[in-house]
Amino acid sequence: MDFDLTEEQSMVQKMVRDFAQKEIVPTIKEQDRKQEMAPFVIPRMGELGILGACIPVRYGGQGMDYISLGLACEELEAVDTSLRVVLSVHTGLCALTLLQWGTEDQKQKYLNPLAKGELVGCGAFSEPGAGSDFANIVGSAKRDGDVYVLNGEKMWISLANVADIAVVTMRTNPHAEKLSRGLTTFLVDLHSPGVTRDDIHGKLGVRAGSTGWISFQDVRVPVENRIGEEGEGFKVTMSSFDNGRYTVAAGATGLIRASLEASVAYAKERKTFGKPISNHQMIQAKIARMSRDYEASRLLYLRAGTLKNQGIRNTRETSLAKWVATEASFNAASEAVQIHGGYGFSDEYNVERYLRNAKGAMIYEGSNEIQQLIQASYALGYRKDKPLRRELPAFDEEYWQEENL
């Protein structure tokens, strides 16, 4: 593992930091209060190339590697979680799922507009009755000639109300011997007849982002929009989580950094008992823990990104990075509020927003209880990954940056 960033990675990091700090910071508190995303955010991320950072140039992207994607997520969530969520679902759950499992025709047709932000994508897997127990979803897709007819409800879907297309997994075989073998994944045009959707309001965090529900009533999806084979939907969905979780881990690392920086600045300024609170050892212990957790979380996501670059299966490493970083980000934000005392309890400072935002990441993309079950099953030897029919392509600089001639 190389600890130095390449010139390209540093450029992506700087560009995304400049965007988030200069263009988002001035309005984010207001958007969080209004509980909506500013309309310019996603188009601007498309214009800057952030949405297609790790998509090969031949498919309309910037041809950067997976570590660049992680660095972008870290910078985005250092400002607000809602920004990183865009990359988690648009890039992680949608575009990278197509890159891994899509046919050449699907990639040609959809990756280009996704990379440029001309289409916004999301991943719709969870249902009102099934989140962690994903194999138990009941939404159905029935084949009718050259289309599938989709019926069902998807719940807690990030970007539900702003996306144009969604990667959706439904049950195609209710009689499959194993529940997980009866699922199939599709790319669905969310402007199709029979699709209704809306945002969920009153959320604890990620208020400057869209989280909602999507209902499918007799939605006709062409067979050529099936992603992978019939019955392969569980594997397609789980591998999309390998990418989504990676972005969540990297983003949570950014949230730890933001909590640490805010705490350091405040602790040096605020005085009690005749000296800055940064001189009190109990405050220093909190700062030390944040600093430790930032470094450890960063190493874990960079390791997962390095494995992705090399084309090596990384379910275990990515799950560990997600669990460690999201738990640490919640603790860091909570301690940051504590360090700010009464002021931390108001939205005059950012740390209360960090705390509210941090909680969601312990629940989505596989709750942290599920990550612990995954880690235990590897450690106990109960789980061994077999090669997938389609792996996420390794980063090959020459191929990724070549135009499609």
Ligand SMILES: Cc1cc2nc3c(=O)[nH]c(=O)nc-3n(C[C@H](O)[C@H](O)[C@H](O)COP(=O)(O)OP(=O)(O)OC[C@H]3O[C@@H](n4cnc5c(N)ncnc54)[C@H](O)[C@@H]3O)c2cc1C
């Ligand atoms: C802000 C936000 C954004 C989201 N975005 C998306 C999205 O874009 N796409 C999408 O498909 N979904 C999304 N989700 C849904 C998310 O993935 C689910 O909420 C999550 O998987 C948990 O499922 P659940 O809510 O049904 O809880 P449940 O599965 O009902 O779990 C409830 C509790 O029980 C625990 N639990 C469950 N099973 C076990 C077990 N075996 N052992 C120990 N504990 C267990 C869980 O960890 C949790 O604490 C989002 C959720 C939120 C909050």
